[in-house]
Structure formats: C-alpha cells, structure tokens
Amino acid sequence: MGRKLAEILARRGANLCLLARDRAKLEQVRAELAGSRVETSVCDVSDPAAVEAAFQDLASRTGAPEVLINCAGVLTEGLFEDQALEEFHRLMNINYFGTLYCIRAALPFFQAKGGGRIVNIASSGGLLGAFGYAAYCPSKFAVVGLTEVLRAELKPQNIILHLVCPGEFNSPMVEGITEGRTPENQAVVHTIPVLSADEVARAVIAGVEKGQYLIIPGLMTKLTIGLGRTLPFVGRAMVDAKIGKCYRGPKK
Ligand SMILES: NC(=O)c1ccc[n+]([C@@H]2O[C@H](COP(=O)([O-])OP(=O)(O)OC[C@H]3O[C@@H](n4cnc5c(N)ncnc54)[C@H](OP(=O)(O)O)[C@@H]3O)[C@@H](O)[C@H]2O)c1
DSSP states (O other): OHHHHHHHHHHTTOOEEEEESOHHHHHHHHHHTTTSOEEEEEOOTTOHHHHHHHHHHHHHHHOSOSEEEEOOOOOOOBOGGGSOHHHHHHHIIIIIIHHHHHHHHHHHHHHHHTOEEEEEEOOGGGTSOOTTBTTHHHHHHHHHHHHHHHHHHHGGGTEEEEEEOOOOEESHHHHHHHTTOOHHHHHHHTTSOOEEHHHHHHHHHHHHHTTOSEEOOSHHHHHHHHHHHHSHHHHHHHHHHHHHHHOOOSOO
8 A cells, every 4th residue: 555655646746755674665666656756765663763763864865754654564364362472562563663653753853844744554453353353453453542642632733643444455465364364354354345455545645635534445444434433232243243154163
C-alpha cells in the first residue's frame, strides 16, 4: 500500500521520502517514480535511533516533512498457543512502536512549522478482534489508542491525525499468510470482499483530502465495523456462528 500511496502522491507533485528495510525494493519504487522527487532511507522503524537518524538525514536533504504516513507493518496468523512469544514482541515493536518512533521523530518538525498531518495505517483488526490474529490485532489496537490520544493532544497545535482501518486487501503481506491460514480465520476475515491495494490507497488519499479522521475503505468493511461497534453482541454472534461451522477443536 505504501507503494500505491507513493504513486498517487507523486502524480500530485509531492516530494516523497520513503523508508523501509529493503534497499533494492526502495530503489525499484524510486525508479518507477522517475520524474518525481523521491528520497529513500533504509531504516527499520522498530529501531528508535535509526528512525531519528533517518528523519534528520531526510530533512537535511529535502526540508522538513509536512505529512507523515505510518504504513510499515507486519502480520502473522495462527492460534494464540502456536505463536512464539517473540512474534508478539516483533509485531508490537514494528506495528506499534515503529509508528510511535516515527511520530516522535516528525513531531519537532511539525511544531517548528506550526502544523502537520499524521496518517496512521491501523486496520479493521485494530477495532475488532479476529480469530487467529492474537499477535496482530493488539498491535493495531495500540495504534488506534495512540491515534485517539494524539488526535486530541495535537489538534490545538494544528497537527491533524487520520486513522485508517482497512479490511483485508491484496498485498505481499496477505500472500505471506495465505498458505497456512486457519479455516476459522478465513471464514471470519473473508466475509468482507478483499480490495486491491490501489483501491485502499485511493480511499486513504480521498479521506485525507476530505479531512476525515476515521477512514475505512470499502462499504462492507464500514458496515462490518459499524455493526461491531454499535451492536457488538450481534457481530459476536455472527462471528461465533461462522467459527462454529469450521472449528477443529483444541490443539491435541
Ligand atoms: N494487506 C492487508 O490486508 C491489510 C489490512 C489492514 C491493514 N493493513 C496494514 O497496511 C499497512 C501496509 O500493509 P501491506 O499489506 O501493504 O503490507 P506489505 O505489502 O507487506 O508492505 C509492508 C511494508 O512495510 C515495510 N516494513 C515492514 N517492516 C518494517 C520495518 N521494521 N521497518 C521499516 N519498514 C518495514 C515493508 O518494507 P521492508 O520489508 O523493505 O522493510 C513494506 O514496504 C500495514 O501497516 C498493514 O498492517 C494491511
């Protein structure tokens, strides 16, 4: 999705700074966006010192950032009892603390300029728990919680927060879990049509342009989250019925 967001923003004339761990992939995106101003930095967002250094370096090359989009994320799927403790820490470190470190690094630039914009890509799994996502959902719930607090805290400083909660969309992240996915997870998650990364990225930009705080791409995802939040007992009963049909029993 980060790549799709970069494509849309480059077409609109934005100067872009892209951070990720894989230099080759970053360079490939930069080549695809030839003609636009694109700076890259190899950076693991779960390393606070590396994030701070990357932001200082990029700002010295391009000027202070005006918009921060926190899109880096990782996903694992599996039963709670099957996942190693390290996985819970890894997902929290990248999905939650990575977001937090980038905000801390960008904030002084926004404050010096008198404003800015932060777009946090959480997930529908940050608002509703889903079978098989014991490591992922809590990391996204944490992103939602941080965004809720910062929306209120930073608004008086003219720093605007956006919270993005997509359902599943096609990407390498999802391809990575598809093979070993539990049937219960498929039954629950695939109730909602899977979008393309491009559809989600376009919905994100449209939502930001309209000034929406909560951006939920896709009608079915909006309805599902709406039901889960307004009539949670109905949402839970529907989920339980789906899981009941394919549940394989506890681990032997
Ligand atoms: N796909 C979905 O169904 C879905 C649904 C809801 C929300 N989301 C969220 O949307 C965001 C984008 O997901 P996606 O589906 O586009 O996944 P993706 O294709 O796997 O892309 C994830 C990106 O995050 C970067 N990244 C991962 N760990 C990083 C780290 N430690 N430091 C810096 N960069 C890191 C990856 O680059 P490197 O590997 O090069 O570091 C990659 O560019 C994520 O936050 C995800 O949780 C996805």
